[in-house]
Amino acid sequence: MIYYCASSSNPVKATELPDFYKTVQKVHESGGYGSIGYRHKWSYEEAQKLVLRTHTTAVTGFMLHKLAKEFKPFKPLKMFSIDRVFRNESVDATHLAEFHQVEGIIADKDINLASLISFMDTFFGKMGIKNLQFKPTYNPYTEPSMEIFSWHEGFGKWVEIGNSGLFRPELLRSLGVDPGVRVIGFGLSLERPTMIKYGINNIRSLVGHKIDLNMVEKNPICRLEKDSSSRAFEHTFIED
Numbered sequence: 001m002i003y004y005c006a007s008s009s010n011p012v013k014a015t016e017l018p019d020f021y022k023t024v025q026k027v028h029e030s031g032g033y034g035s036i037g038y039r040h041k042w043s044y045e046e047a048q049k050l051v052l053r054t055h056t057t058a059v060t061g062f063m064l065h066k067l068a069k070e071f072k073p074f075k076p077l078k079m080f081s082i083d084r085v086f087r088n089e090s091v092d093a094t095h096l097a098e099f100h101q102v103e104g105i106i107a108d109k110d111i112n113l114a115s116l117i118s119f120m121d122t123f124f125g126k127m128g129i130k131n132l133q134f135k136p137t138y139n140p141y142t143e144p145s146m147e148i149f150s151w152h153e154g155f156g157k158w159v160e161i162g163n164s165g166l167f168r169p170e171l172l173r174s175l176g177v178d179p180g181v182r183v184i185g186f187g188l189s190l191e192r193p194t195m196i197k198y199g200i201n202n203i204r205s206l207v208g209h210k211i212d213l214n215m216v217e218k219n220p221i222c223r224l225e226k227d228s229s230s231r232a233f234e235h236t237f238i239e240d
Contacts, residue, residue, distance in 0.1 A: 011050060012049070012050060013045075013048040013049050013050055014047075014048045014049075014050060017044070017047055017048065018062065018065065020065060020174060020175060020176065021044075021047065023174045024042070024174050025042040025044075027170045027174050028040070028042040029041060029042050031170070032170055032173070032174075033169045033170040033173040033174075034169050034170065035168065035169070035170040037170075052086035053085055053086065054085055054086060054087055055085055055101060055103075055187055056081055056083050056085060056101050056103040056187065057103065057141065057185070057187060059081060059083070059103070060079070060081070060103055060105055060185065061171070061175060063079060064105070064107075064172070064175045064177060064183070065175040065176055067079075068175055068176035068177045068178070069176060073178075074107075074109075074178045074181055076106075076107060076108040076109075077105075077106075077107050078104070078105070078106050078107075079104065079105050080102070080103065080104040081102075081103045081104075082100055082101070082102050082103075082190060083100065083101060083103075084098065084099070084100055084101075085098075085099060085100070085101045086098050087099075091204070091208075093155075093201065093202045093203060093204075094155075094159060094192065094195075094203055095203070096191070096203055096204070096207055096208060098207070098208075099189060099190070099191050099203075099207060100189070100190035100191065100207075101187050101188065101189065101190070102162075102186075102187070102188040102189070102190050103185070103186070103187050103188075104185065104186050104188075105167075105183050105184065105185040105186075106119065106183070106184050106185075107177070107181055107182070107183045108181070108182065109180050109181055109182065110182075111182050111184055112166070112182070113144055113146075113166065115184060116146070116164055116165070116166065116184040116186070117134060117146075119184070120132065120134075120148060120162075120164065120186065124150070124161075124193065127193060127197055128197055129150050129161075129193055129196055129197060131150055131151045132148060132149065132150055133148075133149040133150075133158060134146045134147070134148060134149075135147045135148075135149060137163065139163065139165055141165075141167060141168055141171050142164070142165025142166055142167055142168060142185065143165065143166065143168050144165060144166060145163070145164065145165035145166075146163070146164050146165060147160055147162070147163050147164075148160070148161055148162040148163070148164060148186075148188070149161065150192075150193070150196050151196075152195065152196050153199065154199055154200075154201040155201070159192055159195075159196065160192070161188060161189055161192045161193050161196070162186055162187060162188035162189060163186065163187050163188075164184070164185065164186035164187070165184070165185065165186075166182060166183070166184055166185075167182075167183040167184075167185055191203050191206050191207055194206060
């Protein structure tokens with residue numbers, strides 16, 4: 001988790017870490033809250049290093065800690081964010097080195113994996129994306145975890161559009177979240193679901209230096225239609 005508090009305009013490391021870092025260090029090195037930990041030394045100096053964030057879960061963790069202190073007693077909550085993230089990726093038709101991530105969490109005492117699957121079905125269904133598959137995967141901060149795929153007609157294959165899972169108890173307890181509270185979370189690409197909905201065959205048509213500015217200027221603001229089967233703007237995006 002990055003806590004960016006520094007004195008210079010172009011810092012290479014944080015000047016301080018959040019107040020719960022000692023709990024995180026203990027769980028990392030020797031376990032706690034049901035976990036055996038990584039059995040590896042946790043480095044304060046390494047945690048201070050600043051990098052371009054690869055996902056927005058660091059922000060989610062910071063907000064969970066903040067809300068855990070403010071909401072006493074606990075109240076169910078939902079939280080969503082959309083922000084830019086950066087990856088060391090080879091750019092192709094479905095990958096970018098810089099893109100947007102849609103992050104969301106739901107915290108309550110009576111939710112489980114079925115709640116997460118149901119929410120994802122509803123979430124994507126509202127956008128007209130109904131053909132989903134869920135694949136078990138590993139994440140260091142959620143268990144169980146699932147990758148989310150949707151069928152892309154243009155590619156003729158399943159395309160990953162997100163990752164999700166239940167936050168691990170040792171992560172939640174380290175952040176001060178009350179025992180018994182469960183948190184389901186997901187991180188979704190903004191661009192890939194857009195590709196599927198509007199039949200776009202190249203992600204670079206949406207974001208990046210090759211985007212058609214004429215298309216941006218001439219098309220109306222994109223909005224979800226009442227008729228989810230609508231293929232508005234399809235003719236603009238599909239490439240030869």
